[in-house]
Amino acid sequence: MHVQEWLETVPAVSIYALVGVVIGLESLGIPLPGEIILVSSALLASQHGDIDPVILGACATAGAIIGDSIGYAIGRKGGRPLLAWLGGKFPRHFSEGHIATAERSFEKWGVWAVFFGRFIALLRIFAGPLAGVLRMPYWKFLIANVLGGIVWAGGTTAVIYYVGVVAEAWLKRFSWVGLVLAVCVGLASMLLIKRKAKQATRTAQQPVAEPEPVPAAD
Structure with missing residues (x-):
């Protein structure tokens, strides 16, 4: 309790x-x-x-x-x-x-x-x-x-x-409908932020491709 x-x-x-x-x-x-x-x-x-x-x-x-x-x-x-x-x-x-x-x-x-x-x-x-x-x-x-x-x-x-x-x-003073909407918006925002954070993490972890060597001029 x-x-x-x-x-x-x-x-x-x-x-x-x-x-x-x-x-x-x-x-x-x-x-x-x-x-x-x-x-x-x-x-x-x-x-x-x-x-x-x-x-x-x-x-x-x-x-x-x-x-x-x-x-x-x-x-x-x-x-x-x-x-x-x-x-x-x-x-x-x-x-x-x-x-x-x-x-x-x-x-x-x-x-x-x-x-x-x-x-x-x-x-x-x-x-x-x-x-x-x-x-x-x-x-x-x-x-x-x-x-x-x-x-x-x-x-x-x-x-x-x-x-x-x-x-x-x-x-x-706050209606139940407004309360439910606020909770839904909060959850959606949290999930969106988590998704973007995961994408940013994956992007940062990807190896950077090395530039191809330029052939020397004859």
Whole structure:
């Protein structure tokens, strides 16, 4: 079952809680599909009036900020052994290579790595714990954490919600005949482009005939 189809069976209050908890756990350092849950929930809110996008965005933002703060505290207390333990539990996400990449990002960007890390799946998981391990001053971390959480969670909710509203309104005004014609034209165009691409490939692969030698004059 698709994520959005499953969310349609869940009460609105549960969706708010689910979004906040999943994003919070992801920000804490547990690899979970927080962004997928958020996007699916925001799209669902654009189609169902019982889900308030403002409350949804607020829950997502709160989960992101609180989760990152807990991750920071755990990372500051656990230090390097924590990263080694996470590497054993989640080798796909906390491998030595991924940790080294995240550390280089922190060394290069500093506090901005926490802010922009919200928009990058790998850094979104690493940001809190790694900032604690690297002993980043908490007040700097907190500012970047709060701003990043608001922009990422709130912004994603708003953009996906309004895109969903516009798309649904457009599809309602669009006749089924027009929709079928658009699909047919799109398929025909794709097949034509593929055919031309194959012809161009075959032409390019054909050997170029060498010019015949001109007989020397007597």
